[in-house]
Structure formats: C-alpha cells, structure tokens
Amino acid sequence: MKDKLSTSEEGQRKDMENYYRFQAKIYDATRWIFLFGRFSVIRKIPVNYKDNLQILDVGCGTGVNSKALALQFPNAHITSIDVSKDMLDRAAEKLKPFGDRITLINEPYQSDTKWNNHFDIILFSYSLTMINPQWSELIEQAKQDLKPNGYIVVADFHDTKMGFYKKFMRSNHVRLDGHLLPFLKQRFRPVYEKVKNGYVAVWQYLMFIGKKEQ
Ligand SMILES: C[S@@+](CC[C@H](N)C(=O)[O-])C[C@H]1O[C@@H](n2cnc3c(N)ncnc32)[C@H](O)[C@@H]1O
Structure with a gap:
C-alpha cells in the first residue's frame, strides 16, 4: 500500500481536493459506520446553549457537525471551512435551512x-489526522483564533x-500515530478527554475538549 501522507501544505490541499472529488459522493452513506465520537463530543461542550457563540468548524466536510452545532446552539453563528469544494457543495445543501446562521468558506x-x-x-472533527504535515501549526492557529477561555473540540x-x-x-x-492527544493536552487545559476502541480494538479514537487559558 502506498504511503499517501502529504509532505507539504500545497500538496496536502491538492490531495484533499482530489481525494474528496469521489469520496464526497459516498461520504454520508459510509462514514457514520466508523467516524465515532463526533456527536458525543459536541454534546459535551460546556457552554450555555443560549449564548451568542461564534463557532468555527474546521474541515466541515458535508456539514453533519455544523448541523449538529446549529441545532444544539440556537443563537450561535457557525463558520464552516473546507478545502474541498465537492464536500462543501454537499454541506451547502444540508445547511440551507439555517440561512445566514452558517457561513461556508471554501479555503484551507x-x-x-x-x-x-x-x-x-x-x-476539528476527523480533519487533524488528515492535515499533514501542518497539524500542529493549525492547532496553534486555533489557539490564536479562540477567545480567552474558548474551547477547542476534537474528535x-x-x-x-x-x-x-x-x-x-x-x-x-x-x-494514525497517537500524535494529536499529547500536543493538544500540552497546548490547552483538558476539560474532557477520552480514548475509546473502534471495532474490536483495531483502532482507538479520541475525544478532547480543551480550554484556552493564556
Ligand atoms: C474525514 S473528513 C471530516 C469531515 C467532517 N468534519 C466530519 O466529521 O464528517 C476531513 C475533511 O477535512 C477537510 N480538510 C482537510 N484538510 C483541510 C485543510 N487544510 N483546511 C480545511 N479543510 C481541510 C477535507 O477536505 C475533508 O472534508
């Protein structure tokens, strides 16, 4: 099997655009079977649901999590960003009912x-493990983009x-190298953290919520 991890930022964008040109067509029908933890970690975000929140969904894909966020936080504005136009087109369809509460951006x-x-x-839901080599830079970027006491949420x-x-x-x-969790814990104060087994322990998945404290 060929190793297809990207080694440059430009290569990563191209790889994602190409990979999701076909995968976007089958994404929603197939991924619910193994992308565990997405909705449970969203349900654990420790903020008042009535607040006027600003939320960013990085690598929003077909918009399943943006939809869950919009339903859970009725006064929030959500910015959903994805490098793949094919994925974002599907998100646009799904998220139409939320009107201008959701802004879609087709950029890395x-x-x-x-x-x-x-x-x-x-x-970041199932995006960081695909953002190679720049995953740690983008975690730092998220820290910069969060308000003080804001939360990074990862599945x-x-x-x-x-x-x-x-x-x-x-x-x-x-x-899949166990590389995300130690870095997240170093950069944010953990408020929720869980590692669980996927099917018969073939892989583990993580859920993490961390607070920006400085
Ligand atoms: C496995 S999908 C996850 C989609 C969605 N978050 C979910 O949980 O179903 C990964 C998504 O991240 C996007 N992505 C990858 N690298 C990105 C980057 N540098 N900037 C923005 N989106 C990116 C891909 O295009 C893809 O839609």
Missing part, C-alpha cells in the same frame, strides 16, 4: 491573523497497534 484553514481571538469554540482517530491498519489509513491520507 491556515496560519493567518484574520480571526485573532474571534471564536468561542473551534471544532479523531487516535492510534492503532495493527500495522496493516496504520498502512491502510496512510494510503487514505490519514496519520
């Missing part, structure tokens, strides 16, 4: 100063002991 999330201290919540693959599965995931642009 990247190092920038435009959103300094702007968001109350930033969600993603964590690790695997099975070499074949690690290789298989790398051939699908996913890095």
Whole structure:
C-alpha cells in the first residue's frame, strides 16, 4: 500500500481536493459506520446553549457537525471551512435551512491573523489526522483564533497497534500515530478527554475538549 501522507501544505490541499472529488459522493452513506465520537463530543461542550457563540468548524466536510452545532446552539453563528469544494457543495445543501446562521468558506484553514481571538469554540472533527504535515501549526492557529477561555473540540482517530491498519489509513491520507492527544493536552487545559476502541480494538479514537487559558 502506498504511503499517501502529504509532505507539504500545497500538496496536502491538492490531495484533499482530489481525494474528496469521489469520496464526497459516498461520504454520508459510509462514514457514520466508523467516524465515532463526533456527536458525543459536541454534546459535551460546556457552554450555555443560549449564548451568542461564534463557532468555527474546521474541515466541515458535508456539514453533519455544523448541523449538529446549529441545532444544539440556537443563537450561535457557525463558520464552516473546507478545502474541498465537492464536500462543501454537499454541506451547502444540508445547511440551507439555517440561512445566514452558517457561513461556508471554501479555503484551507491556515496560519493567518484574520480571526485573532474571534471564536468561542473551534471544532476539528476527523480533519487533524488528515492535515499533514501542518497539524500542529493549525492547532496553534486555533489557539490564536479562540477567545480567552474558548474551547477547542476534537474528535479523531487516535492510534492503532495493527500495522496493516496504520498502512491502510496512510494510503487514505490519514496519520494514525497517537500524535494529536499529547500536543493538544500540552497546548490547552483538558476539560474532557477520552480514548475509546473502534471495532474490536483495531483502532482507538479520541475525544478532547480543551480550554484556552493564556
Ligand atoms: C474525514 S473528513 C471530516 C469531515 C467532517 N468534519 C466530519 O466529521 O464528517 C476531513 C475533511 O477535512 C477537510 N480538510 C482537510 N484538510 C483541510 C485543510 N487544510 N483546511 C480545511 N479543510 C481541510 C477535507 O477536505 C475533508 O472534508
């Protein structure tokens, strides 16, 4: 199996655009089977549901989590960003009923100063393990883009002991090396953290909520 982890920012964007050109068509029908933890971690976000929140959904894909966020936080504005136009087109359909409560942006999330201290919540759901090599930079960027006391919320693959599965995931642009959690815990104060087994422990997935304290 060919290792398809990107080694440059530009390569990563192109890989995502190409990969999701076809995958977007089958995404919603297939991913619910194994992308665990997405909705449970959203339900655990410790803020008042009535607040006028600013939320960023990074790598929003087809918009399933943006929809869950919009329903859970009826007064929130959600910015949903994705590098893949094919995925975002599907999100646009799904999120139409929410009107201007959701803004869709077809760009990569990247190092920038435009959103300094702007968001109350930033969600990365199954995007960070595909953002190679720049995943740690974008966690730092999220810290910059969050308001003081804002929350980073992550659901993603964590690790695997099975070499074949690690290789298989790398051939699908996913890095499964237990690398995210230690870095998240170092950069944010953990308020919720759980690692759980996927099917018969072939892989583990993580859920994390961390608070920006300085
Ligand atoms: C596995 S999908 C997850 C989609 C959605 N968050 C979910 O939980 O179903 C990963 C998404 O991240 C997007 N993505 C990857 N790299 C990105 C980047 N640098 N900036 C923005 N989106 C990115 C991909 O295009 C894809 O839609």
